[in-house]
Amino acid sequence: xxxxxxxxxxxxxxxxxxxxxxxxxxxxxFDYFLWYKKYPAEGPTFLISISSIKDKNEDGRFxxxxxxxxxxxxxxxxxxxxxxxxxxxxxxxxxxxxxMLTFGxxxxxxxxx
Amino acid sequence: DAGITQSPxxxxxxxxxxxxxxxxxxxxxxxxxxxRQDPGHGLRLIHxxxxxxxxxxxxxxxxxxxxxxxxxxxxxxxxSATSSQTSVYFCAISEKDRGxxxxxxxxxxxxxxxxx
Numbered sequence: 353x354x355x356x357x358x359x360x361x362x363x364x365x366x367x368x369x370x371x372x373x374x375x376x377x378x379x380x381x382f383d384y385f386l387w388y389k390k391y392p393a394e395g396p397t398f399l400i401s402i403s404s405i406k407d408k409n410e411d412g413r414f415x416x417x418x419x420x421x422x423x424x425x426x427x428x429x430x431x432x433x434x435x436x437x438x439x440x441x442x443x444x445x446x447x448x449x450x451x452m453l454t455f456g457x458x459x460x461x462x463x464x465x
Numbered sequence: 466d467a468g469i470t471q472s473p474x475x476x477x478x479x480x481x482x483x484x485x486x487x488x489x490x491x492x493x494x495x496x497x498x499x500x501r502q503d504p505g506h507g508l509r510l511i512h513x514x515x516x517x518x519x520x521x522x523x524x525x526x527x528x529x530x531x532x533x534x535x536x537x538x539x540x541x542x543x544x545s546a547t548s549s550q551t552s553v554y555f556c557a558i559s560e561k562d563r564g565x566x567x568x569x570x571x572x573x574x575x576x577x578x579x580x581x
Contacts, residue, residue: 361505384567395469395555395572396508403567441507445567452498452523453570455507 355379356444358456365463371429373459375442378423382444386453387416387427390439399440400427432463468492469573471556477579484543486576488556496559497539498570499523499531501552508555514539546580553577 357376365371373387383404388396402409402416402425409416415428429436442456468491478484488497495516500508500523510523512531520531528550532540543550557570 356507358507386569388572393575395574398569398571401567401569443508452510452513453508454524455500455509457505457507 353378354457355382356442356454356456358440358442358459360459361457362460362462365432365461367434367463367465368431371427371432371436371461371463373427373429373440373442373461375425375427375456376423377425377444379444379446379454380423382446382454384445385416385418385425386443386445387414388441388443388455390441390458396441404446429461432461434463434465437461437463469556469558469571471554471573471576473576474574475577477581478546479581480547481545484546484578484580486541486554486556486578488539488541488573490537490539490556490558492558493536494558495536497533498557498559499529499539499541500555500557500572501525502555502575503552511541511554543578546578548580551578551580 355378386401387399389399390396400411400414402418418425439458439460441458443453445453470489472487498513499511502508509525514520514533530542554576556573560568
């Protein structure tokens, strides 16, 4: 049973518009959430994170929102650029020895020029 | 660049043969992880290590073993490879190396393994 789910396998957005990627989780013990970006033939790279004590974290064009009551987080990219085309993974961790991250299945974002 | 090198980058092998993947880090971190990436499943933890000779199982550890004889090297072994182990394997180290929540992981470039 997947504890972290990304229900949209793919998303297509026009350049300059907003991209919204969604993630749901089931484990209430998760207290730290991350987004990773992955290009083909490369390892995932860290993008942005949020602690459960916050509901929003912003870094340039990227903003992550956390709704703890709904166990839902989202990543907003504004404005979207063609270089943002990649697979985005949501991940969560919390209160476990070894800081193991649990990942969602990923969403492939395509930003069209 | 977090100083993580994985080798080989690509490997094709036959069912039933043993395979070892290597992860080398230059950061002197205690915590190292092996994940596999499969379509629809994201990344799933296979094994992790919290020090030399200290390892523990992850979510999908069946069919895999690991060894950590030196801080810098973490080896993943498939004792008898099966087609279901065809995947992309990623090694990772933890940002602050305390083994706690709120630390990000840094990943290597991956090993594409095909078991025929």
